[in-house]
Amino acid sequence: MPKTQRLLEQMIEPMVTAMGYEFVGLEFLGQARRYLVRVYIDNPVGGIRLEDCSRVSHQISGLLEVEDPIPGPYTLEVSSPGLERPLFGERDFRRFSGKKVQIKLSPRLLQISSPPPGIVGRRKITGLLKGVQENCIIVEEERQDLSVPLEYIENARLVL
Numbered sequence: 001m002p003k004t005q006r007l008l009e010q011m012i013e014p015m016v017t018a019m020g021y022e023f024v025g026l027e028f029l030g031q032a033r034r035y036l037v038r039v040y041i042d043n044p045v046g047g048i049r050l051e052d053c054s055r056v057s058h059q060i061s062g063l064l065e066v067e068d069p070i071p072g073p074y075t076l077e078v079s080s081p082g083l084e085r086p087l088f089g090e091r092d093f094r095r096f097s098g099k100k101v102q103i104k105l106s107p108r109l110l111q112i113s114s115p116p117p118g119i120v121g122r123r124k125i126t127g128l129l130k131g132v133q134e135n136c137i138i139v140e141e142e143r144q145d146l147s148v149p150l151e152y153i154e155n156a157r158l159v160l
Contacts, residue, residue: 025088
């Protein structure tokens with residue numbers, strides 16, 4: 001995870017939580033001469049409305065204006081995770097065990113000398129998330145359990 005993304009998470013998560021929302025995760029993407037900061041929030045009790053996103057966006061904007069952690073221009077988006085919710089790390093993989101997921105693998109996986117069996121040369125895996133073991137997630141795809149190291153997951157999301 002990039003240093004700036006970690007810093008943003010450390011700054012934004014406590015603020016979102018203090019406002020009474022669940023901080024689902026954050027994406028920090030570099031685009032042509034501009035960054036995108038996408039923050040996902042949730043409210044398990046009543047869901048997320050446009051007003052919630054606007055309120056949180058206003059608070060985060062003020063924080064980023066004062067702290068100035070992003071090296072250049074950026075766009076801030078605050079949104080609900082939606083039905084095909086993105087998964088951000090081990091906590092989410094444990095929480096959504098038993099659900100169908102789509103995993104996008106990092107291109108770095110192609111560069112290691114002995115990748116785990118079943119994922120050699122692959123970029124995507126879709127299957128049933130069975131849990132987390134020893135820094136890997138276990139995904140059942142076509143009646144075969146695949147062990148995917150967390151460090152090689154570029155992104156993951158639930159699938160309807």
